[in-house]
Each structure stands twice: as C-alpha cells, then as structure tokens.
Amino acid sequence: MKKYKWGIALFSSAFILSACAAGDEAADTGFGEASAGEDEQSDSEENSEEVVVDEDSIPVGLLHSLSGTMAISETSVRDAVMLAIDEINEDGGVLGKEIVPIVEDGASDEPVFSERASKLLQQDDVAAIFGTWTSASRQAVLPVVEEHNGLLFYPVQYEGMESSPNIFYNGAAPNQQIVPAVEWLFDNVGDSFFLLGSDYVFPRTANQIIQAQLDDLGGEVVREEYTPMGHTDYNTIISHIRDTEPDVIFNTLNGDSNVAFFNQLADAGITSDDVTVLSVSVAEEEIRGIGAEVLEGHYASWNYYQTTDTPENDTFVSNFKEAYGEDRVTGDPIEAAYFMVYLWAQAVEEAGTTETDAVREAASGITFDAPNGPVEIDGDNQHVYKTVRIGEVQGDGQFEEVWNSGEPVKPDPYLETYDWAEAIQ
C-alpha cells in the first residue's frame, strides 16, 4: 500500500518537474549556478559567451501569438520573419553562420510572452528576439530583455512614448503615421474629426495626440468614442456620426470590430462620399476580412502597401507569395517584420559578433533598401527612418497611394519636435 502511494507521489512530482523543465533538454546549464548561488551577472556572461562559442549556427527567437485572439495577425508576421531568415541563410547566413529560428507561442497572453522571452534568452541563448505585436506584449517582454541584456526587434506601429536600449522599433512612431495623416486630412478633407477606437492604449494615446494637434491646427474633435475589443454593434456610434456630421472619422478600431463597423456604416447608407474614414490599423490583410466593396474610397496611413512601387517590393511580394501561396497579401507590419531581420543581420556583420552591446553600437546608422524604400536605424531612439504613405482603398482590395512624405521621416517617439505636444510628453 505505502509503496503504491509513494509511487504516485514520485510520478506526479516527476511530471511537474519535467513540465517545468520542458524545452530544456540540457537542463544542466542552470543546475550548478543555482546551487552555487552565483549571481545574475555571471549567468548572462556565460550566455553571451556560448553564442560566440557556438560552432556554425546563431539561434534567434521568434516570439508571436500563434494561438489566441492575436494569432490571425501575428502568424503572418512570423511568416515574414521566416522568409527573411531563409533568404539570409541562402546567401550564406550571418558571420558565415546559419541563423536557426526558435519559434515560441506568446498565446496572446502577457505573462506567457514574458515567460517565453526569458526562456529564449536564458535557455536558448538567442542572439535576438523578433516578435510581439500588441503594446502590452511588448511591455511584458521589455523588462526581460533589459534584465538579460537581450535584443527585441518589434515590427508594429505603436503609440510611441518609449525607447528601451534593448528594443529596436521597426514600426511607425506616431510622427510617422498619425501626425502626417491628421495634417493631410486637415489640408485635403476637412477640419471636423470624429475619433473612434477600440478601448486600449494605442487608440487612447493616438487620440490624445490628434486632439492636441487639431487644437493647434484649428480643427475640432466633434466626438471621441471607444468600444471594447471585439465589439460588433456600431449602430449607436453610427447615429452619433449622423448627428455630428464630421468631415473625417479617424479610425483606430482593431481587428474584428472593423468588419462590423464598416459593414454597418455601409448598410446605413453612409459612403466614402459622405464622410472620409481614415484607418491606422487596416492593412491589406484586414481588407480581405472586411470586404473591399465597403472600404472603397476610404483611406489608411502606413509606411508600406503591397502596391508600393519599388524594385525591392516586387521581389518581396513575389517571394512572399511563392513561399506562402498566391492568395496571401503583404502589408505594413509584414514588411517591417521582413526588413528588421535584415537590419539585425547587417548590424551583426558590422559588429562582427552577436553580443548585444556591440550590435547596438553597430546598428546606429545602418541602412537598408526595404520594400517600402530606404530605411535607417536612428541610433538615438532605436526607431527607424521611414517614408509615410497615405493610400486609398481600391475595388480590388489594394491601396493606391495618394500622398507620401517624399523622403524617410526621422522617428520622434516622444513628439519632442512638436510644440503642441508638450502636454503629452
């Protein structure tokens, strides 16, 4: 009897332990350290040493949500990173070594993101992590990469107000997407704005910026509305739109809500002739879900469209379709995810090592001919110079560019160069 119960005890504790040690085939690396009571410092030193010692491969982490609500967006971004890694490997890799991707699922859940980030840095000794989408998941990873002195390459436009020495921000800062869009709308469409967004940090911060900017320009915000993530009933909002008759709806809705909003707007008989909707989270991928017919004539602000006319983009689009299927489309975050791998690879070549501090130093001023045009890493804030483009949705679900900034715009995550933004800084 007794023996039997001990068996269960041993079995269950063994199971728990093996679960905890999952993915750690060589669990021995950490064993001695913990019992010897060595501190953090030696741990990370050993890690970086191992990367250099490693014979002919460089491990990198891919950390995206492959399950949960964000999976639909993030899997495409992961695909783009994989494409870039494959291309670089075919060209001989980095420092003559092959890049080995280690894929982890962030599961649309912040603690999982932070846990997987520390797993990638502590157990797999990755040279860099490419990943995250939402600001919440980036902020969950931020303390981890800072603590272990790792590198995170972030591919999505966001609300700014951040600049970690361990993160490279490859998406647009507000001054590379929102601010020029508001300016363009004010000059070309009208001065009364209806602000509509999903209830999370990006829309709320974006709308603060827009409010301040319009105060300065002399425009007006007729109404500001937020709906919970995943909200699908926009009839009340549409009646507000009817009442206030804005010239512009600045749309920061995210995900499924866009499908509901645009379709209900069209059902209510409001077309792009009546009011212009400019979205900052609707790219080619989303257009497929919403339906091009209801979006036709509305606008978006990004740094890249599938139709962007550069030779690099022709190659990128055809390679992407060849790798993942003719029906797939590219888009801004997908493109950013693609070129950021190249920026990292160049910085590593420049530094001659994958060691974080050396790569960070070498990264400043690195340029690359990305599909959206030339990009350059700004060493001061680790964001990227990018061209701003405003596009109009066409009947075929693609964008036609109606305006661009002409040259890459310097990133300004804290909006320091704008006097009207003082209260937000």
Place this chain on the structure above:
Amino acid sequence: MSYLYSKKTLVILGFVILLIMPFVLAPFNLNLLGRFLAYAILALGIGVLWGYAGILSLGHGIFFGFGAYAMAMYLTLQSGGMPDFMGWNGITELPWFWAIFSNPIVAIVLAIAVPMLFAGILGFFTFRNRITGVYFTILTQALVIVVTTLIISQQQYTGGTNGITGFDTIFGYSLNSVTTQQMIYWTTVIFLGLVFLICYKLVNSRFGKVLIAIRDGENRTRFLGYNTSIYQVIVYSFSAGVAGLAGMLFVLQVGIITPSMMGIVPSIEMVLWVAIGGRGTLIGPVIGALLTNGASTWFSQTYPDAWLFFIGLVFVLVVVFMPKGIMGIISTIQARRRAKKYGKDRKEEAKLYNSSSI
C-alpha cells in the same frame, strides 16, 4: 485512519520537495514553478469555496488582480517614482489612491483586506437575498467585465491594457537577482503551506461541516437553524483574500499585471484547475493548478502551433472520464485496493474514505 496519516505524509513530502527545489532547478524553471505555486494558492481558495461550500465564482480574477495591482503599484512607486504612463497621459501629480501604496505594509494589507471586504459586502447582499447557484455565478462574471472595463478606460491611472510593469527592485534588492527570486519562491512555498493548513483546519472544523451541509442541501441546513448566508459570506470573503495573496506573489515573479490577466478567460481557467485536480479536496486544487499550468507550458513549447488543441482535448477527456478529477481517480483506485484487501464493500469504503477532507 492510516489513510489520512499517509496522505498527510504525502503532503509533507510534497512540501519538502518544493522547499528544496531552488537547489535543483535552474533559475528560469524555478521562476516558472513559483508562478504555478502562486496559482496553486489561488486554486486552494477557489477549491474551498466551490468544492466545500458549493459556491461557483467565475470572478476570482478580480481579487487576484487586485492583489497583483496592489503589489505592482508598490513596486513601481519604490523603484522609480511616478509611473511613466501617467506622464504622457497628462497626470502630473500622484493621485492619493496610488500614494497610499508607497508603504509596503499598507500595500500588503490592502492587497488582502480589500478583496475580503469587497467580497464580504457583495456576498452579504447576494447571499442574504438568497441569490445563489447559477445567478451568483453570472453576477461574478458580470463583475469581471465591469472591473476590467474600468481599468482599461482609466488608462491615465491604471496603465490601461498595457497594465503595470517595469519594476526592478523590492525592499532595495534587485527583483531579478537569483537570490531575490529564491527568497520569493520560498515565501510562496511557505504561504502555500500556511494557506493549505488554514484551509485544512477550516474544512475539518465544525464550520467546514456546515459548509458541506450547505453545499449538499442549503434549504435543509437553513431549516435546521443555521444562518447559511453568514457562512457563505465568510467563506467567499476568505477565498477572495487568498486570491489577493496569490496575486501579490504572482506579480513578484512575473513582473507584469494587465487587465487581460484577470479577465473572463483567466477567471474560468482558475476554476478549471480545481475541476481537473479534484473538487472537494485540498490536494486536488494544488495538483490541478501545477499540472495544468505545467502541461500548458510544456505543450506550448513543444508544439507552438497545435498546443491549444491538446489542452482542449485533455480538458474534455478529464471532464468526461474523470468527473472527480485526478484526486477522484486516486481515491477510487485506493478504495478498490482496500476493498480487495479487507474484502469490504467497495462503495462503502469509498464513502468512508471521502469523508476525511484533505
């Protein structure tokens, strides 16, 4: 009684294994185990509430979240002053309800007391009006929506969907050093032991017997002269306090708290741990929390694309084939063996066995 004795040995053995883990596991794995143990504390509270008193709360995320936010606020204030999201949301002066959390003792006391008080008041009005069963469960779900929406909309005070993160010291020590993390781990294990002990005393006391009576026949118990609502209020409040404690320990090891970690889905998951481990036991919730989270971690690292299907399948299989959870299976096997040995009626034995609550 030899069974009870040996189960006690089992618990003590498990506790000792947990205590020596820092010498065995790598820091990363220790940190993972620590998180799961914080979840186990939470599961114990839910286990007592649901397994013994029959009250199903699908809203424990908010109590867990309050504890976590309280600790996160204290950590933010003592490691870097005002949180940076306040700056760019136009708040220049620290609001009073943040300022009080700069004192660690106040923060820790509030992290447990506020959930208890809140649950106490809520429970008082619901249970006194005999709102129980599924109506109470719906109410707790609604509460989760209200609280998370409130946190998201008050971005300037709460950090919105991004939550609170980026703290690096506690009591002047670096939060991320191996030694500090070991200390936090041991604290978690000790609190798990304490909470387990309290729960054990609670469910095996006269109070616990009344709880079981309420679970199995609320009206009968009331007609026997017991004021059932008082018992329900007390156990609900106790369970909320335990959740607050678990939240505090959790945030120390994870370093971030956001509204999505206390929302509807996590609140349901917490109950699932208890269901998988075994309702109506105390070991069950602990095992359930550890195994479920351990398995999720392992599956999702091994099969990042397909792990949710596995986990879903495991949940379905457990509910269909093991309605009493892991502990239920163990009890059945033991009862069967015992029956063989002593030639007694197996069902009688099983009943006898189940009457000792641990």
